């Protein structure tokens with residue numbers, strides 16, 4: 001599945017995989033001016049390639065926010081790949097994609113022999129979701145990758161360090177932008193500000209309850225409540241790569257996450 005939608009002056013290219021007739025998750029690439037930000041997932045390669053060729057985008061640079069397969073999955077379609085030093089190392093070396101992510105997004109082939117250079121636009125390092133994460137700024141727009149995924153996270157990914165995510169969002173908000181284009185959603189500056197306030201407050205609540213001696217799951221029930229079916233599905237199908245407990249541990253910063 002591939003859907004193109006114009007938001008302000010940016011084209012959002014949303015793609016996903018149909019599994020038993022249902023699309024569980026989608027990921028977005030963006031086209032702005034003569035630049036492409038992130039490249040979607042390889043399961044949608046054929047449709048995305050058709051789009052890229054139809055629009056003559058293959059001669060442009062693609063700017064990657066981080067190495068995950070739903071962002072770097074089709075980078076090889078572009079003449080030049082722009083990425084941070086850490087991202088480049090992983091993209092060239094390659095990595096194993098767990099089976100459930102292969103089903104949802106597709107596999108990732110190492111980008112050997114490809115042209116990968118440092119970004120030539122304004123960016124900041126924004127670790128937290130992954131250690132290699134960058135955020136790009138052009139005009140009134142920020143391309144934020146997975147630094148902001150949802151306004152109310154209910155589960156946390158294995159590499160996520162929420163204390164770093166809070167710092168990175170603070171750094172993001174030091175910059176001028178009006179719209180944040182993310183891998184899984186588009187947010188206004190006000191929404192990002194609200195998200196930062198929410199996370200900081202959530203962290204305070206978690207720390208207080210942790211000091212009172214509550215277990216991680218008890219803290220979860222107090223601060224988040226009953227998880228959605230989607231959150232539980234993530235936890236089950238990912239064999240715990242996404243989890244409720246990790247969200248609390250990550251907010252308290254008691255987890256040495258990899």
Ligand SMILES: [Zn+2]
Pocket residue numbers: 066068129130146
């Ligand atoms: Zn990611």
